[in-house]
Amino acid sequence: MHNFVSQIWPSIVDGTTTGAIYALMALGYTLVYGVLRLINFAHSEVFMVGTFASLFTLHALHINYAPGGIEAIGVFAAITIAAMAASGLVAVGVEYVAYRPLRKRNSSSLANLISAIGMSFFLQEVFALRYGRDLIPFPRILLKNVLFHIGNAEVRSDMVLVVGSALVMMFILDRFVNGTRLGRGIRAVAQDASTAVLMGVNIDRVITLTFLLGGIMAGVAAMLYGTFYEVTQYNIGFVIGIKGFTAAVLGGIGNIRGALVGGFALGLVETFGGAIFTAQWIDVVAFSVLVLVLLFRPTGILGESLQRARA
């Protein structure tokens, strides 16, 4: 028990860090679900591509050390932009290739699911064939020194980077969706697609935009993951994808703020579960919590979606 008490603050810090990455991933699932009512199972590969894009940018810039000052800012800007662009493009491409043709034919959601799984395998295999099936290390580009303490927990620079960047991205996304004309178009399609057309909204364009936004968030998650865990692999997206999806459902799928709540909630549940039951039990604890939450709140913590909220 004493052991657990000493784990409280470290669990909060660790859980917040992984939770931030889950939350960014959850946004992609939730945005797409909001407008299309489908789960984009290829989102995990959107993330995977982003990690590779960050890594290759580091290779191209010959960065295998932790740069300082202006150079550090330039390097992080470069890998962030590369990951956002790569993930954003792949997300848009997945929609264009795997979903759009089915949508035009009014296919069943089962067909969409199979199409998504096919897309997932395709992307994984392309990367596996090209870059092998082993873990590929990232160089350490950020010195992981302890910046300050919360309680007895050490807070390192990489944790601050992960949580800070994620919060900034989520804030920007929230402002975009709730405060711009295009964002209003997304919300309109999510609430009532045919009425949105009656208002002159080009649904295809809104869908493309939605995948792009989700992809950009996954790209940032990928850059942060690479910096924090310092590895990638052709199937790196699998577990993160499931976690992001779980976070989205936990928070209330279709609900942007729910993705944030779900992400941090899942991260914290996992680390506390690990602290109480040892690390092997992390996933079991996380999914048990998901099942319990859904039993009592079938629409997740914040309800299905802000878009549909009555008040």
Add this chain to the structure above:
Amino acid sequence: MLLEISELSVFYGKIQALDGVSLDVEEGEIACLIGANGAGKSTTLKTISGLRKVAHGAVRFKGADITHVPGHRRVTMGICQAPEGRGIFPGMTVMDNLGMGAYTRKKRDAERVTGDYERVFSLFPRLKERRKQIAGTMSGGEQQMLAIGRALMSDPDLLLLDEPSMGLAPMLVTQIFEIIKEINGQGTTILLVEQNAIQALSVSRRAYVLESGHITRRALAADLLDDDSIRAAYLGG
């Protein structure tokens, strides 16, 4: 003619909802399409707005064939619809709903858009009071006003109204029809779909009767109001 529909046939799967429907709306008038539940009135409006595929026939607007123009582009061309059953965006505020009506307006039209907000607020003072309210929490009558006001925000040349009086208390019905006349008086052409035939005919110039996907009568609204067979079928004797 502002709108010309000729020989329109529309299907839902194998079910034929419209079978050779032809109708015209002249610039400046109110035309109405009356008919019982399931006659195909909403389908007609949806097809004009580009939500349903046309199996046969054509839709012409301002002289151009728009049969295959995507729905969202028809709004820019000047067609806007207030859909059946208060199709507002329930989770958005009143202002955001009105903003959706102005979705296709250009930045350089900002001044005219401001003027259109004024127009909508003077037609529906209630909406001004409730600007910040979440639309889904308003009463049925307020939601109907919002749906009409929102459509006006696109500054349409042709306004399509699908059963604007549905489910409203009698006093509100009278009020809505007054407002419809006022909108038309300001220069907007209107195609009105209604089950409430007396009221619809009394504000309209031209009228069509739709029965199971067929137009069975076309006449001046005033003549239909006096017609015994129409009175018996739609006006309650």
